[in-house]
Amino acid sequence: MTDQNMNAIERLATVKEERMKAKLGKRYAKEKRFRAYGVASIVIGLCFLAMLLGTIFTAGWSTFYATEIRLTVTYDADAIGVSDLNDESQLMFADWGALVKNAMKERFPYVSGRSDRRAMYSLVSSVAEYDLKDRLEANPELLGTTEEVWLMADDEIDALMKGQVDMSVPENERRISDLQNSLVESLIESGELKKSFNTTFFTNGDSREPEQAGIRGAMLGSFFTLLVTLALSFPIGVAAAIYLEEFAPKNRLTEIIEVNINNLAAVPSIVFGLLGLAVFINVFHLPRSAPVVGGLVLTLMTLPTIIISSRSAIKAVPPSIREAALGLGASKVQMVMHHVLPLAMPGMLTGTIIGMAQALGETAPLLMIGMVAFIADIPSGPLDSATVLPVQIFLWSDLPERAFVAKTSGAIMVLLGFLAAMNLLAVYLRKKFETRW
Known part of the structure; x- marks a missing residue:
């Protein structure tokens, strides 16, 4: 080359x-x-x-703390028109608002004129008189006495204390007048106005007054709804997964069932709400807005998720476990119940918790069965009318009052906290009980 x-x-x-x-x-x-x-x-x-x-x-x-005003209240029987607290007719027609008005007049004696006094009275929440009524009924010995009481401030005063009111704009363009602002400053200087933890947000039900609205009714409604959902979906879902994975013959019918289960997991949730409305309410005449109906609807929605996750957990158990149990003389039912099921249970629990978390955040199916109604009473059981946290958030987000914006965000924070806790529980159970083969 x-x-x-x-x-x-x-x-x-x-x-x-x-x-x-x-x-x-x-x-x-x-x-x-x-x-x-x-x-x-x-x-x-x-x-x-x-x-x-x-x-x-x-x-x-800001919704987790509220503004309170300290007033010296005189429980004057003549002012409220009550001489006997055991007389229901007197309690029904009593002027409980006179207690608040008299206390405000005593605190600000220099305020005169109808419009100025009306502005002065509006510093205190309109439901404060009912708080005094409940206190007097619980303590009849207070009639005719005087005491200092912390009462909830109006939502506009609460917004002022939280810095949500711009006092630099002209008076006719804001909800707080100059007179009210001066009265608030007087209360602050004398230590008669404070911000404290808002316990009513967690102890009260829904209300048209923002400062009195709470999530207790929605939380209990969510609890009863999820309780019904868990009681139905977990045993049914696990039983279906065991049958399909261990006992069902591999034929055309079981293939169709498996395909439909997988498809149901992707069906929009509102379809389940329409099904619940048509079947549980229109056919079986179950009560509207009841957690038991919501639980039934959410059971239908979460069953595919639980069945799919449970089948995956069962498949993860090695065949050698089954063969060893059968080789020692165990029946197929004993093999499944005593060996396969305990080993697959962590994965099943994880899937169930994730399904419950999904159900907790659902709104659309519950709107279809009437859980969107305004319900101020606290439910005491699954058959009582109730709402749930996501629906309560939806209701508050549509209200015009400025204070409900903070209530909506506060309820979202609580809901996110529950969802995070449930997902962390699922991760913990998986890490703690997971077995590597």
Whole structure:
């Protein structure tokens, strides 16, 4: 081979090497860009999540504390028109608002004129008189005495104390007048106005007055609804998974059932609400707005999730466990109940908790069965009319009062807390009881 041929071969090899390096460089550049796109998408997603949570927490944090006004209340029998607290007719027609008005007049004797006094009375919540009524009925010995009582302030005063009212705008463009602002400043200077933890948010039911609205009714409604859902969906879902995985023959019918179960997991939740309305209410005439109906509807919705996760947990149990049990003389039922089921239970519980978390956040199916109604009473059982936390959030978000914005965000924070706790419980159970084969 001549030197000329050798040089040509070397040049060809050099060209091929350069081309290969160029291709590798492009490939590495594509991989770097792909990684950069992935990192950028994660960062963007986290930024939007942070914005969402920040907006919710910023708007809802103020709902966890409330403004109270200290007044010296005289339980004057003549003023309220009650001489006997055991007389229901007197209690029905009593002027309980006179207790608050007299206390305000005594605190601000220099305020005169009908409009100014009306503005003065509006510093206190309109339901404060009923709080005094309940206190007097619980303590009849207070009739004819005087005591200092902390009463809930009106929602506009509460917004003022939380910095949500701009007092620099003209008086006719804001809800708080200059007179009310001066009275509030007087109360602050004398220590008769304070901000405290808002217990009513967790102890009261729904109310048209923002300062008195709470989530206790919705929380108990969610509890009873999930209780019915868990009591029905867990045993039915686990039993269905065991039958399909261990006992059902592999034929056309079981294939159709499996396909339908997988398809039901993707059906919009409002379809289950329509089914519940048509069957449970129109056919079986179960009470509307009752947690038992909501639980039945959510059971239908969560069953596919529980069945699919339970079947996956059963499949994860090694065949050697089954073969060893059968080899020692156990029947198929004993093999499943004593060996397969205990080992698959952590995965089943995890799927069930995730299904319950999904049911806790559902709104659309419950709207279809009437759980959207305004219900101020606290439910005492699954058959009482109730609402749930997501529906309560939906109702508050549609109200015009400014204070309900904070209530809505506060309820969302509580709901997110429950959802996070349920998911953390699912992760804990999986980590604690998971067995690696």
